[in-house]
Amino acid sequence: MLIPHPLLGLRDAQEFTYLGDAALLNRPDGMAEGAEAAFAEYVYLRDNPAGLHRELWFHEQGDRSWLVVTRDTTTHQILGAELARDVKLKGGAA
């Protein structure tokens, strides 16, 4: 697998560590009302789609950037990758 790093181009996926669904960017507010239910969903439930999946990869053996990669889980085709930091600053993962 090759990950299209937005700054470094195609890189061997072996350099990366996978975390999971990019929805993990949207951490609930721990001080808010009903936080426990929101966290239970955040921590444990996943869409797990067969198809396009926005997901977090960490360039652990590279530049230490977290990326949001859009990948098809049925074909492994990758449609794009962004710096997770930029995605979060733009308002989080949809």
Added chain:
Amino acid sequence: MHFSGLRVIREALTGHKGWKPLWRNPEPQPAYDYIIVGGGGHGLATAYYLAKAFGRARIAVLEKSWLGSGNVGRNTTIIRSNYLLPGNEPFYEFSMKLWEGLEQEFNFNAMVSQRGILNLCHTDAQRDAYRRRGNAMLLAGADAELLDREGVRAMAPFLNFDNARFPIKGGLLQRRAGTARHDGVAWGYARGADMQGVDLIQNCEVTGLRIKAGRVCGVETTRGPIAAGKVGVAVAGASSRVMAMAGMRLPIESHVLQAFVTEGLKPTIPGVITFGAGHFYVSQSDKGGLVFGGDIDGYNSYAQRGNLPVIEDVTEGGMALMPMIGRARLLRVWGGAIDMSMDGSPIIDRTPVEGLYLNAGWCYGGFKATPASGYAFAHLLATGRPHETAAAYRLDRFARGHVIDEKGVGAQPNLH
């Protein structure tokens, strides 16, 4: 038709004319009391026990492809009950006991072979953890032995004892563990279920769940709608896709696990051996192939195939552990989509939809659970109550904080 050695001889002498189909190819009926979605090992076992042990009738198994095409058709065939946590160990030990009488029960040789599983340890902390686990196994009525280095050497002298990065310090041995012929298990259950009158319907994909007023009343399939009293879903690998039809999100990610087999070799390896310092486990099939595996590829996937780095990584682990396998050749690699749950343990539970039941989240360990999973799921479907050994496998354990996390790695499926 009863199978036996005598029968084989008689048929051999009369030109094999008497063999009957192992199961029928029935047309789907308009309605059933019980529909099991998924004709893999767990689905077939569920139907079998539902009919045989719980006396239920009007049961259908719907399989989108061929019977046994689930993960029962592509795994490394290991059976064991060497678990630590009380939510798991009694269940897997129950499964082990079912394995031990399985072939006689369903009159089909699934080649259950109790040649033992040896988990190697390489540090003192690992040995402490194995001791805790071995004791948990004994306390639950299973068998376990703690071997020291020399004990391991006596069993497996070909391991790398002298030149290893992580020296072998000992191992946890479960002698009753071993392997079973995976396809044989599926076929044995399928044949047994069919003999009990269960309709096994192949090439019948469920495309929708019919739910009225919070209650399931049937399924939509590629072969038309079928009404049902209760629906049990046992489609590990695709659980999220099927349960999405009921509007549910699951604590599951689908991942790919690769497995490997070498060309056939004369007897080389005694039982199952797992490498505690690298991701590698191995056994030898009756045909002589070394069957081995390792870690999952680690990313969400339904593609049923993996990538080269894991192939190299697993093989590297094998070479580090038993360098004498180097001149064997890898014959085939395959990958299966598996349900990786958020705590590494399965789910056998009712769902918020009445009459809809879920059997899922088997991670890479569903095969060994096949008998108990089928039995416990049948118990739940038939009685509405969880089987005593599967009572912890609840869907709400995550929200409530009763996770069953054998590895202690938390809510990250690719680490389990």
Added chain:
Amino acid sequence: MTDPRPICALGAAAPQTCRIGAVTLTENADLGLASLALRRGAAVPQIGVALPGPGGWAEGSGIAAFWTGPEQWMVEFPGRAAADVAGELIAAAPGCSITEQTDGFVAFEITASEPQLLALLSRLVNIDPARLGPGTATRTGFHHMSVFVIRRAADRLALIGMRSAAGTIWHALVEAAQRQEVPA
């Protein structure tokens, strides 16, 4: 009281060097290193070398730098391992986050003719040589670790990895060079 004597990453008092066929491997024990990260809104500091963009390595006068991550660089101070290079950098780049890294790493300098160097590279890391021309640097996987690979010139490569793994890295380099030497 005498000054304590440093040792090299490979464990000896003097750096190792080794010639295998056309390849020369040298432990560069004199390389001073400090990391530099920009704080929010900070301007890129003037430190005597133009800080390069992603994948870049640039040389100034007695100083060099390579990109390590978004708004992060490693600054090289050749021959100045004994100096407080981080302290100097803090002075030169006020308002930046500077961390001394000299002892965090071991640096190996590799020289060989370009074809030999590229053949060696193919045994070390999965980086397309076409994208690792002179003046580039990148961090990548190497024997279950990560290393920085710097193409200092057509015939010079530096490989910088965890100091504690110096022995493993050295072994891997020597072995790769030896495999290269065996006539195929």
Added chain:
Amino acid sequence: MTRLAGGLIDRARNLNFTFDGRTYAGHPGDTLASALMANGVRLVGRSFKYHRPRGVFSAGSEEPNALVELRSGARKEPNTRATMAELYDGLEAASQNHVGPLGFDLLAVNDLFSPFFAAGFYYKTFMWPRAFWEKLYEPAIRRAAGLGSLSMQPDPDTYDKRFLHCDLLVIGGGAAGLSAALTAARAGARVILADEDFCLGGRLLAESHLLDDAPATEWVARVQAELAALPNVRILPRTTVFGAFDHGVYGAVERVADHLPQPGAQVRQTLWRITARGAVLAAGAIERHIPFQNNDRPGIMLAGAMRAYANRWAASPARRVAIFTNNDDGHRTALDLAAKGVEIAAVIDPREGVRTQGDYPVIAGLVENAKGRLGLTAIKVAARGGSQWIDCDALGVSGGWNPNVHLSSHHRGRPVWDAALQAFLPAKDGPPGLVCAGAVAGQGGTAAALRSGADAAVVALADLGITAHAPDLPRAEDAAQNLHPLWHVPGKGRAWVDFQNDVTVKDITLAHQENMRPVEHLKRWTTLGMATDQGKTANVTALAVMSELTGKPIPETGTTIFRPPYSGVSLSVLGGGDTGPHFRPRRLTPTHEWARAQGAVFVEAGPWMRAQYFPRPGETTWRETVDREVLATRKGVGICDVTTLGKVDVQGPDAGEFLDRIYANAMKSLRVGMVRYGLMLREDGTAWDDGTCARLGDAHYVVTTTTANAGPVYRHMEFCRQCLWPELDVQLISTTDAWAQIAVAGPNARRLLERIVDGFDLSNGAFPFMACAELTVCGGLRARLFRISFSGELAYEIAVPARYGQALAERLMEQGADLGATPYGTEALGVMRIEKGHAAGNELNGQTTAQMLGLGRMVSTRKDAIGAVMSRREGLAAERRVLVGLQPVDAADPVVAGAHLFAEGAPQDTSSDQGWISSACFSPHVGSAIGLGFLMDGAARMGEVVVGANPLQGQTVRLRVVPAHFIDPEGERLRD
């Protein structure tokens, strides 16, 4: 001898080799198979199940029969295809899978009983008595099964792994591959041309027809020379591309030295990991056979292979041969062999109105049986006039060709049936970027293959934005095959479909009868296609037979997809990167060499090697050593390298806020110059990691992690920084290796340190417990000092740049000689932390909570932090097992980690289980073994006696529950 004239072998040189101990001679250019054939050896191996005698069947990697054990000793390589083994001088080969001599295999008795061994028979028997399976049946089956055997010795050869990058990977160096490579090369693309053979040319080498009026080898040589001269082309002969993986990554194995007599120090094989922007699959086609009764006799082989042996290797399996074909290609074999002086007994061709194309008789009919147990002697031909036996010593069979689509379905795309060609063509949804050419794409004629190779290259390169043009290609034949489908010859007896696994038409019929009809059931029930040849010559034929039985067309009966590897790959080359002591990186502490000189025994701690203990002369057990180290530390001063703890530099104006969010407890409020113990939770609320957080400046903290979690914690911190709170101005960098950190512990610790610091006030008032500072030591050496204690003693950790770690250790020992300075290792460290009740990896095992660890109050409720919310879930809050100390009632009793805890008198079973012992050691301070454990309601049970049960080792010990502080419970020593 059946050596013919001509061929691509070097007759000037002889190569001697042995097969089953007999010496033969061949020539450079031979394979083991061709050399055996030229020497008249027909019986080469035995089949898997019935141990039927077998000979060479093919001329390539599809070979199902001619498997040998190659070489000897530790280099013995089982299941090697004789057709792929390039001959070298001194080659040793032995037949395999027989008991007794190859010609008289005792296990051939299986063949007599074959009616009992029909498809799936073993699923129906061997069930009683139950215990007999493992004891009797299975061992017997295992001994009979398998093929070759391993030497059981480590592989002595070396292997290489390399990466390559290219624009176009051309797989296959035949007509299509060469033309594709030439096209791409001339366009300036970076090209890799890989072929599994040792000569380029593919099928061109096996044919007699001309290219531009010259032998095809001339064109091959010209193209090869041009390609070899171009800097943008790399030719990889002897290289099998075995797998197509994601995003243009291909795995290939080059057999670098397998053809050399002495592999010696040379790399034997190289694993190439090729990243290709595009690829052309030009792997040719594999001929299929036509099953008939006893069609597995040695001497019966693929007609195309027979032609290849004649043309390329100048070898014929016999002087008198027959051909059985359903297409024109079989006639070509007859012509070529006849031209070489081989007698053609007949060409048997079932097609209507086929005439001879040369000087050989044609019989319109079918071959329906064969004679000659150890080598063919005659075939029975059924023709219109009736059946007759025809004497011949070899038979070439051609049932058409199956395109070699394997790699195109490695992404699980299904091959597509082409009714006109009667063959499966590559999947439409094959690997992106892979274009098929030549016979793979159904373009099997030479002219068509040449053209389609060039076209494929143009198309593949166009995708990459590279313009290429087809070169001028030589004139070549393009004869049609005129194939008439014939999948097997009906009749009695056994007709083999899958040779190696002994799957016959009858087995498929039985599978059909028993409703094992889906192709996957068929394969699994009969073991079809599961042999070392992966069914290359069997799968499509089997499908066709099943299709005949079901009455459904072939594509509806099923297709099978292929999985990697294309052909067997040695585990040595796949896993030959980092093995043995180099399996994983070995990280050494800065004091490693020094510790070694002190006689330290080392232990693996994850990737690190740490000093476990420092035995002294006269000490006979490790316990003796560890007790001494502990007591010396507690009485005087001990020093221990703790560099392995993870260290992360946290800087920036928001560093404090950031740390507040990742630690369960507060950090922002930490004063500059102070250190605080920190507990990190996972987001699921479980305790994860602990360490210290030191504030070195307003915007500068240094965080330590446990050794094991250094990597994961850093990753998590970057996740928090980049993904959760990018608005915080904070920068992170690991400094684990940069600092040599040494613990100095014991009542004399201060006195010792005072001797090395450069005028720094270490008094309790100036530098109290949990203080930190940056300072210099030993006359100007930069250092950091932390007053923290893991041992429970007055203790410090001092850090200096890593290169000075050894010097610092030496200096401390030197300066502390009169203070009792003693180096201690991880064992003594463990003993002291257990005595002090500090949690470590055994307690922080990812399954415990802050509450269980007695740290519940550290989880602040006044702020949001990772894991805080989930730590309050009912299941976690209800957890009653908490950390306690355990001491044996009888001081002589052992305490064992991993034992389970029970109330006295309670039954020892899962339901009564009250906890477990997590850590244990002998405490020289207490004078007995002690332990830490998690016990139900432990805090309320101080003084109670419980039972520690270790049934695994037959131990049951009475233990008193005590506070988890065996030493200095008030913490006076460390604050002193």
